[in-house]
Structure formats: structure tokens, C-alpha cells
Amino acid sequence: MVAHLVRLRLTLLGNTLRRSVWQTIGLAVAVLYGLSVVTVLVGAAIVGGRTDPGLTGDALTLVGALVVLGWWVVPLFAFGLDSTLDPMRFTTFAIPRRTLLTGLAVAGLVSVPAAVTALAALGSALAWSTDVLALVAALLGAVAALALCVVGSRAITTLCAPLLDSRRYREVLMVAAIVPLLAIGPFFAWLSSVTAGSSGTTVTLDGGEGTEDAVGAAASVVAWTPFGAPWAWAGAVHDGAWGRLAAQVLVVVATLVLAVVVWDRALARTLVTPRGGGRDAGRTRGLGWFARVPATPTGAVIARCATYWLRDPRYAASLALVPLMPLVVVVLGVSSGAGAGLLLLVAPLAAFVLGFGLSNDVGYDNTAFALHVATGTSGRADRWGRVVPVVVLGVPLVVGLAVAGVAVAGRWADLPAMLGLTLGVLGAALGVSSAVSTRLVYPVPKPGESAFKTVQGAAMATMLAQGVAFLATTALMVPTLAVGLPALLLPSAPLGAVALAVGLATAVVVLVVGVRVGARTYERRLPELLAQVTAFS
Known part of the structure; x- marks a missing residue:
């Protein structure tokens, strides 16, 4: 035996x-x-x-x-x-x-x-x-x-x-x-x-x-x-x-x-005494987020994705990183002697983590993605439905981190530049993720599995998809960085105001264009996306 x-x-x-x-x-x-x-x-x-x-x-x-x-x-x-x-x-x-x-x-x-x-x-x-x-x-x-x-x-x-x-x-x-x-x-x-x-x-x-x-x-x-x-x-x-x-x-x-x-x-x-298969007998009341959003295809996707972000452990890994970032940065600042100035990095990093979380959202859907195909969900509804929960949750969060960072560092004059960098990173990351997630889909842990599980054979595909998303986001942030970094290093109030305007413009433009590109790619590759996701399950 x-x-x-x-x-x-x-x-x-x-x-x-x-x-x-x-x-x-x-x-x-x-x-x-x-x-x-x-x-x-x-x-x-x-x-x-x-x-x-x-x-x-x-x-x-x-x-x-x-x-x-x-x-x-x-x-x-x-x-x-x-x-x-x-x-x-x-x-x-x-x-x-x-x-x-x-x-x-x-x-x-x-x-x-x-x-x-x-x-x-x-x-x-x-x-x-x-x-x-x-x-x-x-x-x-x-x-x-x-x-x-x-x-x-x-x-x-x-x-x-x-x-x-x-x-x-x-x-x-x-x-x-x-x-x-x-x-x-x-x-x-x-x-x-x-x-x-x-x-x-x-x-x-x-x-x-x-x-x-x-x-x-x-x-x-x-x-x-x-x-x-x-x-x-x-x-x-x-x-x-x-x-x-x-x-x-x-x-x-x-x-x-x-x-x-x-x-x-x-x-x-x-x-x-065999186990119960890992299903909790939790009680739910009402429709949850589905009762709080408009009864439209976009609203349905918003409700489902909002539920994922708050209850799915795989999404919770990204959210758990955000409140821990200030602690890690403080320790690094103390150990390296850089001081509280490193706290200015927390908000842009948190914005990137939140925006990058959508880079493989279709892969995280697993078999639930078949509902989008069966119900004829449009690319526009799918893309905006995934973006809205992150925007609603992320904007107040990263703005609060930016304000807290400049407050602790005692650099209130840098707040406009910080907001421009932070919101620019968030919008650019969301836009790039919305476009990339319909083209580069790779295996991820299944629902109920550990967020740290490494799927066999997915290393190369994961590195390729994440590398493309990271490089694209960085490239699109060049205009904001070109103005925002000098505004922080000099420092300069006029440059800070310009950085805020450039960051907001970059966020809006990249987000809208990314969603549109992702929607068109989604509708064109819907059968291929379903086949890929099905193969992962």
C-alpha cells in the first residue's frame, strides 16, 4: 500500500x-x-x-x-x-x-x-x-x-x-x-x-x-x-x-x-468524522449590496464585486496590505534614518495596490464568469461594474493616507502634489487593469483557497501579465511624475498645483480610455475568456 x-x-x-x-x-x-x-x-x-x-x-x-x-x-x-x-x-x-x-x-x-x-x-x-x-x-x-x-x-x-x-x-x-x-x-x-x-x-x-x-x-x-x-x-x-x-x-x-x-x-x-467541505453555515439577511445599487447590469456587477472586496479572502489580501503600509514604512524610516518623510510614499503605493487589484479580476471570477456570458452582460457594464467599487472605496482611503502622510511629516505645502500623484496612480492603475484583465488572464487561487497559494504552471503567465500592467502604469504616470516629484523635492507650491491638475487629468483620461478599450476587448474575446476561466477551475 x-x-x-x-x-x-x-x-x-x-x-x-x-x-x-x-x-x-x-x-x-x-x-x-x-x-x-x-x-x-x-x-x-x-x-x-x-x-x-x-x-x-x-x-x-x-x-x-x-x-x-x-x-x-x-x-x-x-x-x-x-x-x-x-x-x-x-x-x-x-x-x-x-x-x-x-x-x-x-x-x-x-x-x-x-x-x-x-x-x-x-x-x-x-x-x-x-x-x-x-x-x-x-x-x-x-x-x-x-x-x-x-x-x-x-x-x-x-x-x-x-x-x-x-x-x-x-x-x-x-x-x-x-x-x-x-x-x-x-x-x-x-x-x-x-x-x-x-x-x-x-x-x-x-x-x-x-x-x-x-x-x-x-x-x-x-x-x-x-x-x-x-x-x-x-x-x-x-x-x-x-x-x-x-x-x-x-x-x-x-x-x-x-x-x-x-x-x-x-x-x-x-x-x-469527515469534514463538511469547508462551507460555513452562515446566515444572511436580505440582498446585501444588491439592494443598495440600481437594478441594472452595471449595478449587479457593482454589487457582486463589492461583495467580493469585502468578503473574499483573496481580495482581502490587497486590502490588508493598505493599513499595514504605514507601519512598515515607519519601521523602514527609523531603521534607515530617513525619518517621517518616507510616509509620503504610503498613499501612492496604496493607490497602486488597489488599482492593480483588478488586473486579473476575470481570473478571480472563476466559474461565476459564466453568468456574464449567459446573461449577455455588455463590456461597458462589466468594466465599470468592476471599477466603481474600487473608486468608491479607494479614493477616500488614499486621500486620507495622503493627508495623514503630509500631516505627520509636517509638509502641508506638499499636499496638492501628493494628491495629484496619489489620484493619478489610482486612476492610471485602474485604467490599465481594466484593459489588461481582458487580454492577459492567468490562473489564480480558486474561491475558498489560500490567497498565498501558488498555482502550478502559472508563474510565467503571472509575471508576464503583471509586468505588462506595471510597465504600462509607470509609462502613463510619467507626465504626473515629471511635475509631482520636483514639486515634492524643491518644494514648490505652483508645481504642486500643476501636479494636482495633471494627476487628476491623467487619472480621468486613462481610466475612461482603459475602460473603453477593456470593454471592446471583452466583447470581442468573450468566448476565449470563458474558455480560459473554465480551464482554470
């Missing part, structure tokens, strides 16, 4: 690749990227092991702990990331639970992330090639770490499956996931500034040697956690600390046993 599950996993992967050339290209790119990462990591480990084995071992412990932690945490944020061997699919088969458990664990190794992790873990063991006993311990630790990755990931996802089926939980978790993701860049910027600003180039901790002592202190703590313990075995053998090695082995074994028990219990619950 274990071999059968592995063959099933390979068959599903092969069928996926044969179904789409883009998926094959995406897999090839992922493999090449993974091999490049492995090559760099293994090369650095070998060189570091020959120059400073102690520091290299500490660094490998920290990096390895992050890898194991990522295997455990990422599936909670990217629910539905890999459901080819979902235990729910085996509910009707009389497979012994322990056999199914073993088969799912082994089949979990058949993936690009698992292969990259295995190669990196085994290859990094070569850092201890000058010490035979440490090398053996490093290889055993790599195998144990890989087991922790796969078993821990499966145990957590199976245990949390009922929560992952809850739509409200997914929405809250998705927003919560954005916070640490956005904080990564500012954190490293702050860390770099602190490292460079203390003692010349390094930070002194407890009278130590700076960065090297900081890495060693962090590794000595992480090595006693389940995430870092297997990576620290080789260092313990190298130092001759056999008692420490025995304790760290005990930590790993106990964690694996606990993970297997948790996974077994959760799997038993899943097989006996």
Missing part, C-alpha cells in the same frame, strides 16, 4: 504536467531554482566547515531550525497548498490507519520542496567532512530533520483541518500572516543598522566577539528546541559533548513520537 500511494503521487504529478505546458515550465523553473539554492548552501557549508567549523555549525543550526519551522507553519497559512493526497480522499477505502499513515508520510517526500530540503540537509552535512564521526552524526541529523519536516507538517495540517475549513478562520489567519511577512524586510534593515552602528561594525553581546557570539548564543538556545536539535548533533560530536548529544537526540525522538501520535489521532478523527 505504501508503494501504491507513492505511485499514485507520481501519477498525479505526471498528469498535472501533461495537462499544461505552463505547469511543466513552472516545475522546471522551481527545480532549477531549488538546485541553485542547494548548490549555494552546500558550497557555503563546505567552505565554512573547513575554515570555522564551530561558527558554521551554529549557522546551520539556525538555518535548519527555520526550515523545519517553515514546514510546520507555512501549511497553516497556505491552506490547500498540496491536497493531492488529502486523507479525506481515502475515507471510503478500508485501508488500515497505520498503513495509510506510513504511506502518506513516504509520499510526502515526493515533491520539489521535500527533494530540495533533503538535498540541502544531506549536502550541508559535508561541512563536517574533516571529522568522520561528526559527518555521520550530521547525516543522521539530516534524516531526522527531514522526518520532522514531513511528519510535523502532516500532523499539524491534519490536526487543524476543522479550523482550516472555517472561512472566518482562514480570513483572520491570512491577515495575520501578512504582518510577519511584511516585517521581515524592516527587521533585517533594523538588524543591519544596529550591527553596523555598534562598536564600529559588530554588536557586542556579554563581552563577546560580536556577531559570531550572537550567532553562537542564538544557536545554543535553538539547539534545544525540536527545530534545531537535529542540526546540532554534529556540533555536539565535534565538541565531544556526548551528554548534550544524548539529550538532543532525546528531544528529536520525543518530538517525532509526539507528532506521530498527534497525526494518528487526528487522522482517525478525520476518517471517522
